[in-house]
Amino acid sequence: MxxxxxxxxxxxxxxxxxxxxxxxxxxxxDAPAETGGxxxxxxxxxxxxxxxxxxxxxxxxxxxxxxxxxxxxxxxxxxxxxxxxxxxxxxxxxxxxxxxxxxxxxxxxxxxxxxxxxxxxxxxxxxxxxxxxxxxxxLNAQVVVARADSGIASFADLAGKNVITQVDSAAYNLLEGEEAAQADLRATFANLEPTPDYNTAFMQLESGAVDAVACDLSIAAYQLAAKPDAYVQLDEYLSEExxxxxxxxxxxxxxxxxxxxxxxxxxxxxxxxxxxxxxxxxxxxxxxxxx
Incomplete structure (x- = not known):
């Protein structure tokens, strides 16, 4: 880790x-993508x-x-x-x-x-x-965000939890790609759910449908700034990139x-x-x- x-x-x-x-x-x-050359x-x-x-x-x-x-x-x-x-x-x-x-x-x-x-x-x-x-x-990193009232404060606390992330994202590939660098951590989750976008992921987190979101550091900063009392970012990084x-x-x-x-x-x-x-x-x- x-x-x-x-x-x-x-x-x-x-x-x-x-x-x-x-x-x-x-x-x-009225503005279709164009190709050329x-x-x-x-x-x-x-x-x-x-x-x-x-x-x-x-x-x-x-x-x-x-x-x-x-x-x-x-x-x-x-x-x-x-x-x-x-x-x-x-x-x-x-x-x-x-x-x-x-x-x-x-x-x-x-x-x-x-x-x-x-x-x-x-x-x-x-x-x-x-x-x-x-x-x-x-510079960027991959991190995990949970609800502030969830009691989740470390990777160990994610055992048995439902985690969501964007499909084909860096976080998803780290956790469940063919060469997942965090495969051992992923194995402790109850479920890793892919979703089309991070807006949906954070709506799911806020509603309690999932327990945590794995995402880019910049996305976490954006969401925490929007609702500072609702979320907490875990101190550990999944990766730096x-x-x-x-x-x-x-x-x-x-x-x-x-x-x-x-x-x-x-x-x-x-x-x-x-x-x-x-x-x-x-x-x-x-x-x-x-x-």
Whole structure:
């Protein structure tokens, strides 16, 4: 079991978050996803549909994943990662298209060219053979959240409990993937239930339908800030990891361009200012790791 390392997270005003109820949805009917570039059979994997090839960054994201990607009170897509993506596109004279997706379908959409990157608090560890990644830009961890009145204070207290997490998430793969790093812990649960999104998971937790949620540290910070008296985060971490932007295997040109653009944005102060904008939603510049 990994020892906990300090992460800097900032609380958010409960009233701000409580007002936002997020539900993922499909593409707008009048703005379908587009693909472009060569379809010649001899083309290398990853070429043809990338942002460098097409001049268009098509961002696949989970619209129920605050503070990285979600709908605001006006119904517009926003979030820390989406604003990073929009700035990267602007600096490279790329068109940008934000595509809310079914998270479980992300690989199919990326392979087909319906999207050409996954940018949404996307953990790279354990996925390195499946995607071409940008360099990591943000520190993260996988944690467990329980109700404050549950009496659950450690991993040992999860024995015989019902735990929920998002399908195909880093937490799910840690607990029940083919090479689950926390298989022994998972074996103590009464049940590990996958769900399409974390909003549903926390509604289930609040109602008492499940006993705990396994999720990203940033998601935990967001939810605890919204309802600080309702939840408690366990001190132990399931893992420590990094967020990066995922591209189709072989799309090194787009990955490298995004990395260098992010680095320039940080050097010019854009990233720190954006972190401050989202500080009340759990984002901290201290966790930015792309130097």
């Amino acid at each position: 990994m020892k906990r390392r300090s992460f800097v997270l900032t609380s958010m005003a409960a009233a701000t978050v409580a007002a936002t109820t997020l539900v993922g949805c499909g593409s707008s009917p 060569s379809t010649e059979p001899e083309a290398e994997v990853g070429t043809g549909t990338g942002a460098v090839d097409t001049g268009k960054l098509i961002v696949g994201f989970d619209a129920s994943y605050p503070p990285y990607g979600y709908r605001d009170d006006n119904g517009d897509y926003t979030g820390f990662d989406l604003e990073l993506a929009q700035e990267v596109a602007a600096r490279n004279d790329w068109e940008v298209q934000l595509e809310p997706i079914d998270w479980d379908a992300k690989d199919t959409l990326l392979d087909s060219g319906a999207i050409n990157c996954i940018w949404n608090g996307f953990t790279m560890e354990g996925r390195e053979e499946d995607y071409t990644f940008s360099e990591p830009y943000m 990094h967020y990066a932007v995922g591209f189709k295997l072989g799309d090194d040109a787009s990955a490298d361009t995004v990395t260098e653009t992010l680095r320039a944005m940080d050097e010019e102060g854009f990233v720190e200012e954006l972190c401050e904008k989202y500080a009340d939603q759990g984002i901290s510049y201290a966790n930015w790791c792309l130097a």
